[in-house]
Amino acid sequence: MRRLLFGVLASLFAGGQLMAQAHVGQYEQADIAYGSTLYATYCVVCHGESGDLFPGVNLRSGVFRHAASDRDLRGILLDGIPGTTMVAGAYEDAELVALIAYLRNMDTEIGGVALGDATSGQALFAGKGDCGSCHRVAGQGPRFAPDLSDIGAxxxxxxxSRALEDPHGSTLPMNRAVRVVTAEGTVINGRRLNEDTYSVQLIAEDERLLSLDKRDLREYTILTAWDLPSYDDVFSEEEVTDLLAYLRSLKGMN
Ligand code: HEC
Ligand code: HEC
Incomplete structure (x- = not known):
């Protein structure tokens, strides 16, 4: 029985790894190219060539108000967005794959950011960059720094690319490092996950999740400086493009 359970767990684990790997370089160049011609046919009229004709909608930015995953994007393309002029379309599967591949790569296609080889990037992430000593990807690694599992999405x-030059400049305000001193004088360093008027939720250095009542705290400081490594002299320009390709391939487990 125990052996059977172990077998099941082991195969689940292997499955998880396969899924994570399937995301490396997940968009085929041929799909991106096909998607670009479909975009020119169906989408340019409304969204414009650079994808930013509507105020508040920038298809090129990789950040969508109505979608997080590729599955969400598929839903938008098939069903449209009710109450707006974003129309439903009866696209075939290959067309959907291509359109999504293009949407996900619009910034590199027309925005001038070069992407290298995702597989080399993955090796740099684990090896020379030692990024995994702080960042978690697909369930592996510590929780202290932001989880990068879906950073590409x-x-x-x-x-x-800006985050690699200057990690602080790009972080969501909620990812900030905080320092807390409790009424008893205990010092807790961590990363802020959430905050409202009365409480703050954070993940401490020892990876405990804490929810603290601000009124009970002697000190609560939002730090602006992490002791982050500088990669300027660690990586060559080409290696940076490889890392970028790897990060872009991380789209969570959807
Ligand atoms: C008739 C005009 C029109 C056409 C054609 C059109 N869109 Fe849209 N689309 C919109 C509008 C308007 C919105 C914004 C809806 C809103 O949030 O107010 C939108 C929103 C979107 C969004 C969500 C953006 C976000 O921030 O969540 C995506 C993705 C999108 N369109 C992709 C496409 C693609 C790809 C095509 C071509 C296959 C396309 N659209 C064709 C009008 C159009
Ligand atoms: C010493 C720990 C540490 C190491 C090593 C490290 N990082 Fe980070 N990284 C952080 C922290 C902490 C932040 C959040 C910065 C902040 O809060 O201002 C961050 C932020 C980021 C962000 C921005 C995340 C976002 O939400 O926008 C990216 C991307 C990133 N790191 C990639 C990398 C890569 C790639 C490597 C390896 C080359 C790496 N990091 C190595 C700690 C680390």
Whole structure:
């Protein structure tokens, strides 16, 4: 029985790894190219060539108000967005794949950010960059720094490229490092996950999730400086493009 359970767990684990790997370089160049011609046919009239004709909608940015995953994008393309002029379309499967591949890569196609080889990037991430000592990807690694499992879905290539130059500049305000001193004088360093008027939720250095009542705290400081490594002299330009390609391939498990 125990052996059977172990077998099941082991195969689940292997499945998880396969899924994670399937995301490396997941968009085929041929799909992106086909998607670009479909975009010119069906979408340019409304969204414009650079994808930013509507105020508040920037298809090129990689950040969508109505979609997080590729599945969400598929839903938008098939069903439209009710109450807006975003129309439903009866696209075939290959067309959907291509349109999504193009949407996900619009910034590199027309925004001028170069992407290298995702597989080399993955090796740099684990090896020379030692990024995994702080960041979690697909369930592996610590929780202290932002989880990068779906970073490719929530950040465009240009935003990621800036993050590698200057990690602080791009972080969501909620990812900020905080320092807390409790009424008893205990010092807790962590990363802020959420905050309202009365409480703050954070993940401490030892990975505990804490929800603290601000009125009970002696000190609560939002830090602006992490001791983050600088990669300027660690990576060559080409290696940076590989890392970017890898980060862009991380789209969560959808
Ligand atoms: C008739 C005009 C029109 C056409 C054609 C059109 N769209 Fe849209 N689309 C819109 C409008 C308007 C919105 C914004 C809806 C809103 O949020 O107010 C939108 C929103 C979107 C969004 C969501 C953006 C976000 O921030 O969540 C995506 C993705 C999208 N369109 C992709 C496409 C693609 C790809 C095509 C071509 C296959 C296309 N659209 C064709 C009008 C159009
Ligand atoms: C010493 C720990 C540490 C290491 C090593 C590290 N990072 Fe980070 N990284 C962080 C922290 C902490 C933040 C959040 C910065 C902030 O809060 O201002 C961050 C932010 C980021 C962001 C922005 C995340 C977002 O939500 O926009 C990216 C992308 C990133 N790191 C990639 C990398 C890559 C790639 C490497 C390896 C080359 C790496 N990091 C190595 C700690 C680290």
């Amino acid at each position: 929530i950040r465009s290539a240009s935003v990621l």
